[in-house]
Amino acid sequence: MLIINVFKIFSLPLPKKETESRKTMKRISLIVVLMLAMTTITATAQKRKTTVKKKVVHVEQKAPEDPKIVQMLSATQKIMFIDSVVVNKDAFLTRMHLNPETGTLAKAADFFGKKGYQDGTVYQNELGNKCYFSHSGKLYTSDLLEGEWSKPTLLDGLDSDGQTNYPFMMTDGTTFYFASTSTEGLGGYDIYMTRFDSETGKFLKPENIGMPFNSEANDYMYAIDELDSIGYFVTDRRQPEGMVCVYTFIPNPTRRSYDPDDYDDATLKSLARIDCIKDTWGNGQQRKRALNRVKKIAQARQRKNTEEIVFHIDDNLTYNELSDFQLPDNRERYAELQEKLKRMQALNKALEQSREEYAKASAAERDLMENEIQRNENEYYELELVVKQLEKSIRNSELKLK
Numbered sequence: 001m002l003i004i005n006v007f008k009i010f011s012l013p014l015p016k017k018e019t020e021s022r023k024t025m026k027r028i029s030l031i032v033v034l035m036l037a038m039t040t041i042t043a044t045a046q047k048r049k050t051t052v053k054k055k056v057v058h059v060e061q062k063a064p065e066d067p068k069i070v071q072m073l074s075a076t077q078k079i080m081f082i083d084s085v086v087v088n089k090d091a092f093l094t095r096m097h098l099n100p101e102t103g104t105l106a107k108a109a110d111f112f113g114k115k116g117y118q119d120g121t122v123y124q125n126e127l128g129n130k131c132y133f134s135h136s137g138k139l140y141t142s143d144l145l146e147g148e149w150s151k152p153t154l155l156d157g158l159d160s161d162g163q164t165n166y167p168f169m170m171t172d173g174t175t176f177y178f179a180s181t182s183t184e185g186l187g188g189y190d191i192y193m194t195r196f197d198s199e200t201g202k203f204l205k206p207e208n209i210g211m212p213f214n215s216e217a218n219d220y221m222y223a224i225d226e227l228d229s230i231g232y233f234v235t236d237r238r239q240p241e242g243m244v245c246v247y248t249f250i251p252n253p254t255r256r257s258y259d260p261d262d263y264d265d266a267t268l269k270s271l272a273r274i275d276c277i278k279d280t281w282g283n284g285q286q287r288k289r290a291l292n293r294v295k296k297i298a299q300a301r302q303r304k305n306t307e308e309i310v311f312h313i314d315d316n317l318t319y320n321e322l323s324d325f326q327l328p329d330n331r332e333r334y335a336e337l338q339e340k341l342k343r344m345q346a347l348n349k350a351l352e353q354s355r356e357e358y359a360k361a362s363a364a365e366r367d368l369m370e371n372e373i374q375r376n377e378n379e380y381y382e383l384e385l386v387v388k389q390l391e392k393s394i395r396n397s398e399l400k401l402k
Helices: 003-012 021-047 068-075 089-095 110-111 265-273 285-301 328-359 363-399
Strands: 080-090 105-109 121-124 130-135 138-145 166-169 174-181 190-197 218-227 229-234 244-251 309-312 317-319
Touching: 068 265, 080 089, 080 285, 089 105, 089 244, 105 110, 110 121, 110 130, 130 166, 138 166, 166 218, 174 218, 229 285, 244 285, 309 363, 328 363
Parallel strands: 121 166, 190 218
Antiparallel strands: 080 244, 105 121, 121 130, 130 138, 166 174, 174 190, 218 229, 229 244, 309 317
């Protein structure tokens, strides 16, 4: 409309007396007005122009998985979990039924009767003359000497950048389990295994035992009853504050892992998390036998141990009490003898189970099992020789005093 009006104004006839200069000025003015008009039109068009908003698509970025979890997942151990129970964290030890000949577990505060041990646990061997315990985030050992516990000795080789707790020594006196909050773990407490090197007097570098025992939650108090082939461990994964789950499982004589080629990713992760223990039962027969063993262990723990010792000196003399030994050294040697006999019993049972599994295993699994079977056989035969020599030495030294 503005342009039309401008044209109307400047299209009017000029007076005859209009000078040429006047005409030039009007033409310039016309051009200026036209330029202003075009600017106004353009601005108006820009205001009226409909703004088209681009649709922003938000793509959810998945957080990359922890490399440690990915690595452990592919090596998840194949374990049968026969039972699980959720209890108050302060009471989990009452649900771990170990054969008395395996040793005992207790709260450090109860065991030592002292304050400052509220969060520690103690493992005491079956003979009652040695214990392992946690105090102030470190692991120690102590020996019972003349009715008193010796000054605690820090376990050498188990240094950690976190807290260490929940010790358990196997009956071989070498294989040791504990829990640590080390940054090398998956999160919280993780369970580790090490072995004691008698030559150096130190423990070897601990190894994380992996899944399904460890997770990003707190996992701890791993204990094995070799005599009855029963194991336990505690975790607070998927549990409310102050509660934990105690899992009972059947330990493998040799490490066995799930073959990733036989399981899809979702199934393998579920087994690693222990989403459903029923998924590990198979036909249920092995689980049933294991539950019966647990029941018998619990009953045995309730009975007082009234068994007498039996050690034949000759055809006419048998010792039935430790006080019967004339030499104090022989009382300690008899205790050593019993430890070795129990270890032989555990090895024999493990070998029987390994041989049964070996017959059913695949070629790849057999390769992994052969070394472990050979190692256990060698240890058994070595112990057999030591036991015979020890029995003969005790017997002869006692006879000399008769």
